[in-house]
Amino acid sequence: MRFLPGLLLLLPLINPLAHAEMFDDVFDRGELRIALEANTPPFNFMEGEKLTGFEVELGELLAREMDVRASFITTDDSELLPGVESGKYDVAINHIAVTPELQDRFDFSEPYSYSKAYLIAPKPEKPRLSSLDAINGSQFVRPPRPPEGVDLRSQVTTRRAAAKDPTLSLAIPFQKGNPAFKSSLDKALQRIKADGRLTALSQKWFETDMSKPAKP
Template sequence: MRFLPGLLLLLPLLSPLAHAELFDDVFDRGELRIALEADTPPFNFKEGDKLTGFEVELGELLAREMDVRASFITTDDSDLLPGVESGKYDVAINHIAVTAQLQDRFDFSVPYSYANAQMLAKKQQKRLLGNLDTLTSSQFAAKPTEGVDLRNRVDAKATLTLAIPFHKGNPAFKSSLDKALERIKADGRLAALSQKWLEADTSKPTK
């Protein structure tokens, strides 16, 4: 009997319910915490104090479809993915290309965009050059015109699959996120958003 108190202390750790599903956390909070860098137009950036861009509008649509509010957190490269991994953020929506290495660390949503790095780089360069009035010199210098920060070094002509990473082992959350994304694909909202910001429908694989 003298070991019973110790065993009782271990029960929460052994219980399959000890680790709350991300789905439950998000819906208990009523918000989806979305990490992004906010300095890579046209994907996500600031116009004055306002966050905007393709992925900002995408995050708002997804949160609405999931019946929660979108909470955007601006961070940097050193914190973005580690923050998702640690549970500090629920997801990152920051034009992250799916790779085998990242799939070892994260689960991913279904893709929301397909494009090659060269095309995406041109879109970013055009947006940067057309919006110098909304960018500080340090922001412009931090994102030179050689291309989009896609978190991975890839062939410029290779087709990139962009998706949303989140902490591994959350099937209910993945199902909810994927269904929300599929709904905005099915009714054309994702294609329209892509046309608005990227001047092309990148919601389907390129041929």
């Protein structure tokens, strides 16, 4: 079948959304590009030359469930969300809490973790946290810069102060307008929740199940 030259020029306009979905890009590449900072144990950090942590293992599980490979890109907080917004990275898995401000800029996966935290000024050092007591008494969350929403890397003073705070939902941001990608990501997350892998991962890194909201 032959097309007239003028018709060829019109073909890309027939369905302008045909190649707009990042779902197609991710699966054509066979790779999920995951941005993180790699400096906040136990979420994500370097152990010698190895990238590890709760969110690193989570990213690997999600990519495997989506039948692609996980490609981790280390960046700093000033580039993390702008990189997702521009399409440089597919997602950020970096203990980011869902806020109304961020929901204006990004679509989010279902939550993968929950936390109650009282935000105060961060300490310079970032000790590794291995238990809920450490999370409630040590550096855990950092107050965000206003445009970037809440990035859970500040300090929680006491368990009593943390208990008074609303629950923060940690989820995975990605570019708006990608329903097929959201569906694939959410279904992958639902599978690792349903079979207990997410609970096991949370128990491994936090010694408690942070994959479900705390009971009042």
